Amino acid sequence: MLSVEFFAGKPGGYRVLIGDRTDGLIPPLLSHIHGCKAFIVTDSTVETLHFNKLREYLSGGGIETHSFILPAGEQNKSIDQLKMILEELLKHSFDRDDILINLGGGVVSDIGGFAASVYMRGIRYVNIPTSLLSMVDSSVGGKTGIDLCGVKNAVGAFFSPTLVIESLEYLATLSESDIRCGVGEIIKYEMISGLDLLGGYIGSGMIGKEVIAKCCSIKKEYVEADLLDRGKRKILNIGHTFGHAFEAASGFALSHGEAVALGIIAETRFGESIGAVPEGLSDAVIKRVSDCGLVTDYSSYKEAASVFIEHDKKRNGDLIAIPFCSSFGSPFIEQVRLLDAVSFLKNG
Ligand SMILES: NC(=O)c1ccc[n+]([C@@H]2O[C@H](COP(=O)([O-])OP(=O)(O)OC[C@H]3O[C@@H](n4cnc5c(N)ncnc54)[C@H](O)[C@@H]3O)[C@@H](O)[C@H]2O)c1
Numbered sequence: 543m544l545s546v547e548f549f550a551g552k553p554g555g556y557r558v559l560i561g562d563r564t565d566g567l568i569p570p571l572l573s574h575i576h577g578c579k580a581f582i583v584t585d586s587t588v589e590t591l592h593f594n595k596l597r598e599y600l601s602g603g604g605i606e607t608h609s610f611i612l613p614a615g616e617q618n619k620s621i622d623q624l625k626m627i628l629e630e631l632l633k634h635s636f637d638r639d640d641i642l643i644n645l646g647g648g649v650v651s652d653i654g655g656f657a658a659s660v661y662m663r664g665i666r667y668v669n670i671p672t673s674l675l676s677m678v679d680s681s682v683g684g685k686t687g688i689d690l691c692g693v694k695n696a697v698g699a700f701f702s703p704t705l706v707i708e709s710l711e712y713l714a715t716l717s718e719s720d721i722r723c724g725v726g727e728i729i730k731y732e733m734i735s736g737l738d739l740l741g742g743y744i745g746s747g748m749i750g751k752e753v754i755a756k757c758c759s760i761k762k763e764y765v766e767a768d769l770l771d772r773g774k775r776k777i778l779n780i781g782h783t784f785g786h787a788f789e790a791a792s793g794f795a796l797s798h799g800e801a802v803a804l805g806i807i808a809e810t811r812f813g814e815s816i817g818a819v820p821e822g823l824s825d826a827v828i829k830r831v832s833d834c835g836l837v838t839d840y841s842s843y844k845e846a847a848s849v850f851i852e853h854d855k856k857r858n859g860d861l862i863a864i865p866f867c868s869s870f871g872s873p874f875i876e877q878v879r880l881l882d883a884v885s886f887l888k889n890g
């Protein structure tokens with residue numbers, strides 16, 4: 543079992559435990575929730591695959607367990623579903639000593655984590671990520687939230703989990719496209735760190751726990767330095783300014799990770815066009831994205847994406863802060879004119 547400790551967001555921090563098998567991770571989970579009621583938030587797909595086993599582990603440990611099954615999909619990271627989660631928590635008399643468990647991908651941990659942040663002004667929660675993307679990214683760092691009026695993560699809170707349990711067993715039931723979605727986010731960590739995280743995956747199609755732990759460690763450095771995303775943490779948004787816009791422009795037909803990989807390509811090209819990034823870097827980025835089996839052509843989303851860029855949370859008047867890399871491993875943040883970004887998407 544590997545362990546990454548986050549010293550941010552919670553007094554004493556929290557541990558991210560990463561193991562090949564779920565049963566090896568259950569003892570620390572049970573001791574964490576000992577004496578509390580547990581409320582599992584999962585989605586309809588993960589429910590059929592992994593929910594029963596977790597519930598059995600909890601009942602075997604003598605834990606009273608309730609649950610909420612979210613219909614799978616980004617469109618359910620919504621205020622309506624949030625309301626239903628909160629009402630269920632109330633109905634089962636959960637109080638501030640009890641604990642919420644998110645079993646699922648980033649949609650589940652975002653909405654479940656947000657529910658935990660507002661219910662009774664905050665109850666503890668554990669993330670058990672089941673998608674690759676949520677293992678390497680969304681289950682750690684304490685960003686929670688929901689979408690509103692088509693704007694991604696328009697409402698949310700910084701609210702950290704108290705424990706994260708990551709079992710590679712869950713990866714076995716993901717489709718290849720779900721794996722590629724997580725790979726898109728791992729390419730982001732390669733850009734930031736300059737490390738070769740995906741060489742083994744390109745060769746074998748497998749992701750090991752060392753790679754997942756490395757991604758969490760890279761994220762940890764930025765989260766600990768800047769929990770509230772005011773400065774250094776914005777580096778983790780590489781590919782996300784344009785990526786979120788592509789994701790929305792596609793009507794969520796693009797997965798988050800695919801959109802982020804396209805965003806990394808488009809932002810690198812945009813950086814080249816305004817002289818912020820050395821010419822030629824985008825060729826290397828496109829090669830890496832394509833070697834990983836992800837799409838590299840965003841032309842059909844450009845026009846619609848330019849409208850979404852204008853709603854980006856990172857916008858500050860006429861300027862927008864975009865993280866770029868001058869090479870793999872050398873990230874920096876540049877304030878660019880919103881008009882330039884919009885016109886690049888329309889005409890670039
Ligand atoms: N909070 C953060 O820091 C952060 C960071 C990155 C992304 N996100 C958010 O995460 C979301 C994307 O996460 P995601 O890609 O995990 O999406 P997701 O939660 O929608 O999961 C993708 C699909 O995989 C299914 N699934 C999950 N685990 C499975 C398993 N083990 N076997 C089979 N199917 C499984 C889900 O049911 C879903 O249909 C977005 O909403 C994004 O905004 C948040």
Ligand SMILES: [Zn+2]
Binds near residue numbers: 727798
């Ligand atoms: Zn992301």
